[in-house]
Amino acid sequence: MDRISAIRNVEDALREFENGDADLAATERRVAAVLRTYATEFDGDGDVFRAVGDDPVDGTVVVAPSEPAARERVLAASDLDEGDPEGDTDPEFDVERF
Template sequence: MDRISALRNVEDALRAFENGEEDLSETERRVAAVLRTYATEFDGEDAVFRAVGDPPVDGRVVVAPSEPAARERVLAAAGIEPLRDADPPTDRDIPEFDLERV
């Protein structure tokens, strides 16, 4: 599914909600399904990765060109600044997690 198709499907779901044809939970389900389909069929050099591990990163899904970039994006999405090689040692807790391609 390309971006335009995804946007049209989300728009259709919102229109059905506005017209009283669908309730909020059904609209949420439809929009989530569109996003899930869009993400898993993502075209291009980037891939879709899911974090599996400790909270608050477990289950986060990101699009990135590589595993290292995906790791950084997962941490950023969780509000955690990743450590850099040049950073001094720190007591900050960085959750442990693996990445799986979706």
């Protein structure tokens, strides 16, 4: 799925919600499915990685050129910094190609 198709599918989902043809839960599922499909078929300068581990990072999906970069992006997306001097706030997780 290319970017334009993804945007159109999200617009269709929002239109159905606005018209009362879909409820919020159905709209959320549809938009998440569009994003998931777009991410797994992503054809950019990087790979798609998914975090697997502790909350709040578990399930976070990012595009990055490498696993170390993916770890950094996952932490940034979760408003966390790797290497926190206290060490007790960093969740344990791995990144895997999605």
